Each structure stands twice: as C-alpha cells, then as structure tokens.
Amino acid sequence: MRELTIDDVKAAVKGGSVFACGGGGWVDHGLEIGGAAVAIGRPKLASVDEIPDDAIIITATAIGAPAGNEWEMLGADYIKAVKLLMDNYDGKIYGIMTPQNGMSSTINGWLPAAALDLVVVDATGDIRAHPTGKMGSMGVASRLDYQTIQVVVGGKRSTGSYLELVVKGTPAKTSNILRTASDMSGGFIAAARHPLPGSYIKKHAAIGGVSIAIELGKKILEVEAREASGSEIIDIICSHTGGKVLGVGKVQEYDVHYSGAFDIGTVTIDVPGNPLKLHIMNEHMAVEDSHGKRLATFPDVITTISAETGLPVSVGHLKPGMEIAVFHIDKQHIPLSSSVKDRTVYPEVEQALGIELIPYAFDNE
CATH class of the missing domain: 3.40.1610.10 (CV3147-like domain)
Structure with missing residues (x-):
C-alpha cells in the first residue's frame, strides 16, 4: 500500500x-x-x-x-x-x-x-x-x-x-x-x-x-507545467490513453434539461463538414455524425475537451460558440467491469435517451 x-x-x-x-x-x-x-x-x-x-x-x-x-x-x-x-x-x-x-x-x-x-x-x-x-x-x-x-x-x-x-x-x-x-x-x-x-x-x-486516472493526471500536469497549448495537451491525452479526437468544432446547439436528478438531452458540435450529436444523461453516452452513424457508445470514454485550454468541459459548462474537441477511447482500450457487461442496467437509460445502447455496447459478443 x-x-x-x-x-x-x-x-x-x-x-x-x-x-x-x-x-x-x-x-x-x-x-x-x-x-x-x-x-x-x-x-x-x-x-x-x-x-x-x-x-x-x-x-x-x-x-x-x-x-x-x-x-x-x-x-x-x-x-x-x-x-x-x-x-x-x-x-x-x-x-x-x-x-x-x-x-x-x-x-x-x-x-x-x-x-x-x-x-x-x-x-x-x-x-x-x-x-x-x-x-x-x-x-x-x-x-x-x-x-x-x-x-x-x-x-x-x-x-x-x-x-x-x-x-x-x-x-x-x-x-x-x-x-x-x-x-x-x-x-x-x-x-x-x-x-x-x-x-x-x-x-x-x-x-x-x-491508478489509471492518477497516472493520466500526472502526464497532463507535466505538460501543463510547460505551458503547453490546448492541442498539445489533447495530443498527450490521446497518446497516453490510446484514444482519438472524433472532431473539433463549436458548440452549435445545447438542449439539456434537468429531470429527476438527471441532466438529459443532446449537444451538437458543429464539426466542419460533419456535425456531431452527443446524447447526454449526466454524462456523454453516445456520439452520432450528421448521417446518424454511431461513432461512440457507452462504455466507451466520450469526453468534451476545450480546444483552447485542453481541459475537459462538463455538460453543465458547455456553451454555444465554445470550441470543443470530442475525445473518444474505444472500450477495447479500457478495463471493463461486470457493471457495464450487465445488460439489465441499460434499458432505463435507453428509454430516457430515446436511443439504443445495447447493440453497440455488446457489438463484439
């Protein structure tokens, strides 16, 4: 210890x-x-x-x-x-x-x-x-x-x-x-x-x-100490985690409301040529492109990061016009617990979001 x-x-x-x-x-x-x-x-x-x-x-x-x-x-x-x-x-x-x-x-x-x-x-x-x-x-x-x-x-x-x-x-x-x-x-x-x-x-x-969170945090703090740009910090996050940026653009539409101790809704990021829609229930649960193609789904990591500062931005702090990078780690690159392999925990979230999660969360089975 x-x-x-x-x-x-x-x-x-x-x-x-x-x-x-x-x-x-x-x-x-x-x-x-x-x-x-x-x-x-x-x-x-x-x-x-x-x-x-x-x-x-x-x-x-x-x-x-x-x-x-x-x-x-x-x-x-x-x-x-x-x-x-x-x-x-x-x-x-x-x-x-x-x-x-x-x-x-x-x-x-x-x-x-x-x-x-x-x-x-x-x-x-x-x-x-x-x-x-x-x-x-x-x-x-x-x-x-x-x-x-x-x-x-x-x-x-x-x-x-x-x-x-x-x-x-x-x-x-x-x-x-x-x-x-x-x-x-x-x-x-x-x-x-x-x-x-x-x-x-x-x-x-x-x-x-x-430990995974602490080690990533140490890498980010090291880069920040050198007064790195937002893009440099994002590059470090990608290289350390095996993740990637799905797109960068301004927050175009923000439609999130509070309901029963949940924040539920969608946020659209105006990525040039292919805007991304993020489905939210407290956290980012899925990402679709402008054609409705699913690009990421829980339990994948999906994070909104300020393109200017390289700092993650929470749902409640996303504002129209903010320049955002949509960051993604595929579930194959992270340890998965029995929690996210339990199909019974998904239906109530699917119902709240109005989208499917199970077919994508279990696409490798």
Whole structure:
C-alpha cells in the first residue's frame, strides 16, 4: 500500500476529469474533498492483490446531476454516510472504493477512509463516469439474492433539504429510492453502499481504475507545467490513453434539461463538414455524425475537451460558440467491469435517451 498525497489528489482530479465524460462531479469539489482527506489523515491506496478475499469493501459515491445548483454536500456528509453504513452492517468494513472516475468522483472515498481508518481500494465500478448507480454496481444491480445496504446523507440545510437515509433490500429497489432522495435533497447527495467481499471485487471491478486516472493526471500536469497549448495537451491525452479526437468544432446547439436528478438531452458540435450529436444523461453516452452513424457508445470514454485550454468541459459548462474537441477511447482500450457487461442496467437509460445502447455496447459478443 502507498500513502496518498496532495499531489495524488491533484493528479486524480486532473486525470479523472478525462474519464468523467462530461459528468463525474466538479474539479473544485474534488480538490476540496481530496485536500481535506490528506489533511486530516493518511489515506492509503491498496491494490486488489493486497486485500484479503474475505475483507469487506464498500462503495462511496455521490448521486445526482452535475448541472444542478441546489445541492449542498459537505465533507462531513461523505464521512457520515460511510459511518451510518458501518453502524448498520453486521461485520467489519475494511476498505472503500469508488464506482467511477470523474472530476471529483475518483476521490469519493478518500475522506471517509482517512477519517475512519479504512483503505482506499485501487478499483472502480466503472472506469468512466455513468448516470445510474446500477452502472457502477459490479453486476449486483439485478440480483435478487443479494441484500444490500445503501445510505445517503446531504442536502441544503438553509432550505430544509438535508436528508439522512438508510435503506436495505435488493440493489434495484434501493437504488431507485436513493435517486429520489437525491432529487429531494437538491440534486446531489453523498452515498455509501454495497458491502462486498474482496474476492468479488477482484473478479468484477475495473482493476486499477484509480491508478489509471492518477497516472493520466500526472502526464497532463507535466505538460501543463510547460505551458503547453490546448492541442498539445489533447495530443498527450490521446497518446497516453490510446484514444482519438472524433472532431473539433463549436458548440452549435445545447438542449439539456434537468429531470429527476438527471441532466438529459443532446449537444451538437458543429464539426466542419460533419456535425456531431452527443446524447447526454449526466454524462456523454453516445456520439452520432450528421448521417446518424454511431461513432461512440457507452462504455466507451466520450469526453468534451476545450480546444483552447485542453481541459475537459462538463455538460453543465458547455456553451454555444465554445470550441470543443470530442475525445473518444474505444472500450477495447479500457478495463471493463461486470457493471457495464450487465445488460439489465441499460434499458432505463435507453428509454430516457430515446436511443439504443445495447447493440453497440455488446457489438463484439
């Protein structure tokens, strides 16, 4: 195991922003929570090989829509969510993992790990950010034989929206309850869930997901230190990840709306000669060209990057006229967890988006 430092926080947020795919929280929030983690304790990052098979690992996350502005999530909320799960679980919790990478979600569990003497596990429920908790649940989303515990804590105190909720039951039912709680709390809320043994994590998670984000972040920070241009930073991201740019153009149309703790809609990038349409449900879930040809689909990494600065731009910060590079990593180049191989997690997202995902997500089977 190795001790996580403030340099790891900065790198995790920087690299995680690429895997955020337009969602995955906020840079400022990630730096704030990560900074608090290494200030109050010494969180340790453990590889899955360092975790006993019978050690119980939980997932720490945040649930909601990144473009929302009525939420309030404090560092204490992340800690309390984990503490409430520990209080309601008949056993000892050993470590914490995140369900996804993101602008802040890569470091989701670092603060409660530091505060409660737990390890941070170098694995993710999905290498990239995704809209539903089921998509980061490592294959337990549809299981009827697995009874989980899920906890949410947070909400704006000044409006009376603060909530604490502990639910037990199947992942499918409890996940829907948590999404409703997130909406009621103001649009984003801290969560802890799914106690699972290390043996299960080793088999079903995206192994090394946190280190992958940190290493990419370090490469980007090195280039930024040389005052590189936006195009040079994008080139480094492509070469380090095996990804590519699908097109560069200005944001032409922005049609994204908030609905039930989700940001849903489309964004059109006016790439010269072949505009690209991005389908969004919190994150970028699919890309089509002007002829309706599908160019990328979840679980591919799909990220909007400022052509000027080389920095990823979240869904909520995309504005008409902004020059954007649409970045893509094919799923064959990233570790895939059981979460994204579970066909049952796709239909509700397909219905919300009004497009098919399954035929493209499973096109190599």
